[in-house]
Amino acid sequence: MNGIHDIGGMHGFGHIMVEENEPVYHAEWEKGVQSMMAVMLSSGHFAVDQLRRNIERQDAVTYLSNSYYENWLHSLQQMVLNAGFVTADELANGHIDPASSAGNTGRATQWRPVPDLPAGPPAYGVNDRVRAKVRHPVEHTREPRYVRGRVGVVTHYYGGEPLPELAGEGVRQDVHLYRVRFEATELWGPDAHPNDALYIDLCENYLEPA
């Protein structure tokens, strides 16, 4: 989706603020959020794209107002609710509802640990010129706006990777993944530095021949 998270190339966010001697966590609750999310992802119940999808679906002002782990907390709540691990009532009351059957993991996907081989051979090879498709999917995607419609060159073929559009909804379908190089002038116009380039990994679904 064309969400507020897709900020590559935007102006107006100001200078980069570096915190000296930054701690790993800034509050005790961040430890809980980060470690619970790590378990959810490493247990194979959820795709990382589901973490992202829930964050992106917040409204834009909330996304920008929240701290990083506040966005994670929102996503974690959505994940455990949608998977049926807990009910909304249980979250509201803070303790288990004995009458509830929530907690069985039947509704959560079991993600295989490594990518499958996609169906069919890859459509592109190294040195092929490709265009990132102009598309505006309403679902989660990993094709940022700033590459759409731009022409680049395939520099590497990785193999399979779950398609983010489906993974965001908990559905696994592996597709071919490529590394594509775009010249900065192709992305940003003639004012870009002639000696800058952008590398990004794009699913075959995001590409067309150029």
Place this chain on the structure above:
Amino acid sequence: MRGTLRLVTEGVSDHDHRSDGGHDHGSNGDHDHRHDGDHADLPQPIALRVKAIQSLLIDKGIVEQATLDRIVDTYEHRVGPHLGATVVARAWVDEAFRRRLLTDGTQAVAELGIGGFRQGARLVALENTPAVHNVVVCTLCSCYPSWLLGLPPIWYKSAPYRSRTVFEPRAVLAEFGTDVGDDVEVRVWDSNSEVRYLVVPQRPANTDGWTVDRLASLVDRNAMIGVGRALPAGAAAEAG
């Protein structure tokens, strides 16, 4: 979608929530306004919301407290830039390892006993040379090789870094004190897939014959993200 998870609370003000949760914004972290939830209800302080989820998931047997504690301990005490620094220093002194690292980063770091928490993630090492400078960003979120470098710093996850690095990498590098000549190619890597990137900075001059440990003391996090370079040889004295 929002507002469905409000919890009833007593005796804790919304202000506590803000001061607890706003650290990602830099200086004071205050939120002047919030937009989640129904304003007619008293928002749940974030620490209590987290505790409620945690208790439920533990009581239902979905997560174990010991596992959560181990993950926190891992990020606080075990993984961090020192791991990546060892990989870089090893590549500087061991040509065969360097080639393996650049060919298959995942496999090469596994040789050193460094493995990912999440299977299926790939590591790609990017070597800086006199002609090429690499820098890594994640414009869409905050993708980072956390099992190799630890959790990312706030600036890496911040909107200014994510928005600007793809558009004006040289200006961003300059803000970090890293000036790159016009004759050097700057390669920006937008970490948008499950591939993770490690920048291998150039080895500093006057470090011939150094041990891996001593060389690793010259490699900091910024150098491995690519916003900085390895420290000069003279910096090793205090670093050990």
